[in-house]
Amino acid sequence: QVQLVESGGGLVQAGGSLSLSCAASGSGFRLNVAGWYRQAPGKQRELVASITRGGVTYYADSVKGRFTISRDNTKNTVYLQMNSLKPEDTAVYYCNAVPTPYDSWGLGTQVTVSS
Secondary structure (H helix, E strand, C coil), rough: CCCCEEEEEEEEEEEEEEEEEEECCCCCCCCCCCEEEECCCCCCCCEEEECCCCCCEEECCCCCCCCCEEEEECCCCEEEEECCCCCCHHHHEEEECCCCCCCCCCCEEEEEEEE
8 A cells, every 4th residue: 555645735825835755655556756746726636746766857848848757765755846936837746657657646635836
């Protein structure tokens, strides 16, 4: 059973920054490619960034140059540094495997960016 616990969200003004963390655990669990997803109200969940165990990263065009994903393999933790936040970044952010997420999603962490 995989457990994913996201934290670090909050309310911030446009142009501000937030840092998210995701702690992953579980028996036999190995997060090879880890990703941050987000879901805004009324929209489908989308992948915004991913990182391999070796540190190769991917970013969606909408966050490229503003977000930075990183990970600590010894701690099974994935991070997302978000800078220059925009109101359209408002969403619940989740971490999970890429490209096939585990069925057991965490509760996510709410990010709200005010204009």
